[in-house]
Amino acid sequence: MGLSDTALAIDAGNSKTDVALVAADGTVLGAARGGGFQPQRTGAGQAVAGLGPLLAEAAARAGHTGPVRVGHVQACLANADLPVEEERLTTEIEAHGWGRTVTVANDTFALLRAGLPDEGEPAGVAVVCGAGINCAGLAPGGRTARFPAIGRLSGDWGGGGHLASEALWWAARADDGRGVPTELAHALPAHFGLPGMPALIEALHLGTVDEGRQYEITPLLFAVAAAGDAVARALVARQAEEVVTMASVALARLDLLESPVPVVLGGGVLAARHPLLHDRVVELLSERAPKAVPVVVTARPVLGAALLGLDRASAPAPAYARLRSHFA
Helix, strand or coil: CCCCCCEEEEEECCCCEEEEEECCCCCEEEEEEECCCCHHHHCHHHHHHCCHHHHHHHHHHCCCCCCCCEEEEEEEECCCCCHHHHHHHHHHHHHHCCEEEEEEEECHHHHHHHHCCCCCCCCEEEEEECCCEEEEEECCCCCEEECCCCCHHHCCCCCHHHHHHHHHHHHHHHHHCCCCCCCHHHHHHHHCCCCCHHHHHHHHHHCCCCHHHHHHHHHHHHHHHHCCCHHHHHHHHHHHHHHHHHHHHHHHHCCCCCCCCEEEEECHHHHCCCHHHHHHHHHHHHHHCCCCEEEECCCCCHHHHHHHHHHHCCCCHHHHHHHHHHHC
8 A cells, every 4th residue: 555645644742642644535544642752851863763653553554564655744743842943853754754745843733723724714823731831823824923832941831730830839838838728738649649748749759659640730730729729720810811821922923813713722731621721711812802713622633733734735625524524
């Protein structure tokens, strides 16, 4: 089976990676999922090489044997935050020879494309709030708006990892008397089966509780907030503020504040539609960008990468419908 007219769609996030081989008619021939994509830790070469086994798995599911070479590789990658990072990752992917052509973009553009209509000139803004937080926008004519999104260094606040860290900080201070009381001081250690915050702090510091399990704290934070805890509710409100600030700034840069365009919301934190967060985001958007249309995307973001592949091939309308149906 040949793959010369096939697109390889890659969505590689901090916590998971999806690849899909997509035919020109929108049929998903094979797909695979793996772990996170973190070139800032492993180096670009090792991170890209890690995509190889996933591509081989997807190709096998498509009934293909032997080396994989597709028509186009559309890679939407976490941590491709700066132009120089996009260039390095493009070079690394090209070196593997997986496709005749390669396009690399930040993974926020996959979310954006997934939430945009398939007809007409694309325009809108996307905010992804998953392990981290990022925002990207697109205006008619192809102008884009982006943020470096490399953490506190670039002025960011929020995402699952940051929320977990904040919850731990407030819980620790509540427990030892330096901060205001919060139910987080009891709920967090109880979640890990520990008697109190000193035990949880020690377990995280010494590695008895794996550092990666801190992401379990984020949904717990929302549960405590929903029960009325003032500290937890303040953190959720701050997250909503940050989401809408990024979106409204991107809209302003693109001269779209007065336009009825989608504001696409995605990533694990936003896709969960926690009422306190979601309702506040919608409320703030209605104040700052009253014509914007909030759209929550729960489909895997690899859909957006695949749609970008179809765009490049000028695929017919039925191909888009078929592809979206697969990921529905």
